[in-house]
Amino acid sequence: MSLFKLYLMFLKIGSLMIGGGYSMLPLLIRELVERNGIITEDELTDYMAVAQCTPGVIAVNTATFVGYKVRKLIGSIVATLGVITVPTILIILIAAVLKPLMEYEIVEHIFAGIRLAVCALITASVYKLFRKSVTNVTTFVLFLLAFLFVAVGGVSPVFIVLGAAITGLAWGGLKKC
Amino acid sequence: MLMYLRNLLLLFLEFFKTGLFAVGGGLATVPFIRDMGAAYGWITEAELANIIAIAESTPGPIGVNAATYVGYHVAGIPGGILATIGLVTPSVIIIVLIAKAIKKYYNSYLVQSLFKALRPAAIGLITAAGFSLLLVAIGVKANFLQFRFSADRLTLLKLGIYGVFLFFAFFKKTAKIHPLFFILAGGALGAILSL
Numbered sequence: 001m002s003l004f005k006l007y008l009m010f011l012k013i014g015s016l017m018i019g020g021g022y023s024m025l026p027l028l029i030r031e032l033v034e035r036n037g038i039i040t041e042d043e044l045t046d047y048m049a050v051a052q053c054t055p056g057v058i059a060v061n062t063a064t065f066v067g068y069k070v071r072k073l074i075g076s077i078v079a080t081l082g083v084i085t086v087p088t089i090l091i092i093l094i095a096a097v098l099k100p101l102m103e104y105e106i107v108e109h110i111f112a113g114i115r116l117a118v119c120a121l122i123t124a125s126v127y128k129l130f131r132k133s134v135t136n137v138t139t140f141v142l143f144l145l146a147f148l149f150v151a152v153g154g155v156s157p158v159f160i161v162l163g164a165a166i167t168g169l170a171w172g173g174l175k176k177c
Numbered sequence: 178m179l180m181y182l183r184n185l186l187l188l189f190l191e192f193f194k195t196g197l198f199a200v201g202g203g204l205a206t207v208p209f210i211r212d213m214g215a216a217y218g219w220i221t222e223a224e225l226a227n228i229i230a231i232a233e234s235t236p237g238p239i240g241v242n243a244a245t246y247v248g249y250h251v252a253g254i255p256g257g258i259l260a261t262i263g264l265v266t267p268s269v270i271i272i273v274l275i276a277k278a279i280k281k282y283y284n285s286y287l288v289q290s291l292f293k294a295l296r297p298a299a300i301g302l303i304t305a306a307g308f309s310l311l312l313v314a315i316g317v318k319a320n321f322l323q324f325r326f327s328a329d330r331l332t333l334l335k336l337g338i339y340g341v342f343l344f345f346a347f348f349k350k351t352a353k354i355h356p357l358f359f360i361l362a363g364g365a366l367g368a369i370l371s372l
Contacts, residue, residue, distance in 0.1 A: 014236065014237055014238075015236050015237075016236060016356060016357055016360060017236055017237060017238070018234070018235070018236050018360065019233065019234075019310060020202065020203050020204070020233065020238065020239040020310075021202045021203060021238060021239070022303060022306050022307060022310065023310075024238075025303065026356045027356055030355065030356060042292075042296065045296045045299055045300060046279075046292050046295065046296065046299075048299055048303065049292075049295045049296065049298070049299030049302075050272075050275060050279075051272070052201065052202065052299070052302060053200065054200070054268075054271055054272065054275065055196065055197050055198055055199060055200050055267060055268070055271060056196045056197075056199065056200075056240075056264075056265070056267055056268030056271065056272075057196070057199075057202060057203050057206070057238040057239070057240035057241055057264065057265070057268065058202040058203070058238070059203075059237075059238035059241070060238060060240075060241065060264075060265045060268045060269075061268050061271075061272050064268055064269050064272035064273065064276070065272055065276055068272070068273055068276040068277075068280075069276070069280075073273055076269055076272065076273050076276070077269060080265055080268070080269055083237075083238070083241075084237070084238070084241050084261055084265060086236060086237065087235065087236055087237020087238065087241050087242050087245065088237075088241065088245045088257060088258065088261050090235055090236065090237065091231070091232075091235060091237070091242050091245040091246050091249070091257065092245060092249050092254055092257045094231060094235065094246075095245075095246050095249040095250060095257070096249065102231055102234075105371075106368055109367045109368050109370075109371050109372050110364040110365075110367045110368050111234040111364075111367065112314070112335070112367045112372035113338070113363040113364050113365070113366045113367020113368065113370070113372050114360050114363040114364045114367060115310070115313070115314035115363070116314050116315070116335055116338050116339045116342060116363055116366075116367075116372070117342050117359040117360055117362060117363025117364075118310075118314075118359075118360065118363070119307065119310055119311045119314045119339055119342075120339055120342030120343040120345070120346045120359065121342075121346055121356050121359055122303075122307045122310065123307060123311075123343055123346065124343070124346035124347055124352065126300065126303055126304050126307055127347075129296075129300050129303070130300050130304075133296040133297050133300055134297050134300065139293075139296075139297040140297070142294055142297040142298050142301070143297040143298065143300055143301040143304075144301065145298070145301065146297070146298035146299070146300075146301025146302050146305070147301035147302075147304050147305050148301075149301075150301070150302055150305035150306075151304075151305035151308055151309070156200075156201060157201055157302050158200050158201060160298055160301070160302055161295065161298065161299065161302070163298070164294045164295045164297075164298030164299070165291050165294065165295050167294045168290045168291040168292065168293055168294025168295055169287055169290060169291050169294075171290055171294060172286060172287055172289070172290020172291070172293075173287070173290075175290075176286065
């Protein structure tokens with residue numbers, strides 16, 4: 001894949017993701033997994049997992065990961081620039097001239113509607129990843145524990161990712177012994 | 178002029194620091210931005226709330242949007258760009274290092290066992306994040322311990338619309354529609370129905 005195409009792909013993702021890091025998930029699955037076959041669903045899940053427990057913005061971390069896979073260091077820079085180009089320009093425009101526009105009531109209604117559509121897309125995307133990785137009792141227990149710890153217990157995702165990684169290492173190590 | 182250059186440099190450094198230490202995505206940058214506001218008098222608490230609201234409802238990563246906004250607010254267009262570059266630079270460095278390491282050992286037995294356990298947990302995390310996004314979108318406060326569902330008409334309407342979108346996202350014939358059209362339809366419905 002050419003650098004230009006990589007840039008355009010992330011430009012598109014950056015301009016369509018509304019509502020933060022997770023709203024890019026449906027777009028990543030569509031553009032990277034289904035349409036271009038650059039990465040697999042498993043790889044995407046791995047990237048998102050690492051992106052959540054490393055410092056920085058999740059979307060930028062994920063873009064860097066994918067960019068690296070495609071074209072090493074230069075790919076990761078190009079993908080990151082792609083994902084931030086439109087948001088940066090847009091926010092400068094809003095801060096400079098469009099701020100009154102954000103105060104119209106209709107704008108609020110439009111975004112309320114978009115959020116519902118994005119949530120449905122995320123649900124469908126999560127289901128796709130779920131079907132791929134949660135295949136037996138052990139993986140279901142890991143899924144459920146992570147969900148409950150974060151959703152009910154309010155535990156930071158960092159600890160979940162570290163805990164799961166250690167569990168995996170220990171499990172793998174024990175099986176080999 | 179000297180003051181302006183100093184501000185540009187400070188913006189880059191402060192957002193570099195934020196990018197280096199804020200773990201857990203865009204909203205994790207908020208406490209850092211609050212500190213900057215207090216230390217340099219760049220933004221007030223009320224402006225911060227405004228910035229978060231705008232960052233959440235415009236396209237793009239929330240942390241990037243907030244950095245651009247603060248940077249522009251302090252030092253114009255160069256400020257907006259430098260703050261953003263500052264924020265993403267640590268990410269690129271750290272992730273490239275990790276990606277290199279993973280690439281080298283990806284097929285090793287231990288890394289594979291690590292990811293086998295990590296994947297379902299990561300999906301659990303994303304599900305939890307998606308769930309809290311949904312609660313916000315349909316207008317229910319996200320507190321499980323005292324979870325009460327107050328179903329006024331607007332909440333029910335939003336839940337219904339979510340259901341319709343969910344159907345289209347799962348139904349085989351419509352699941353292939355590009356996310357862009359879901360977003361456009363959502364925006365149109367939001368405007369028509371005053372959601």
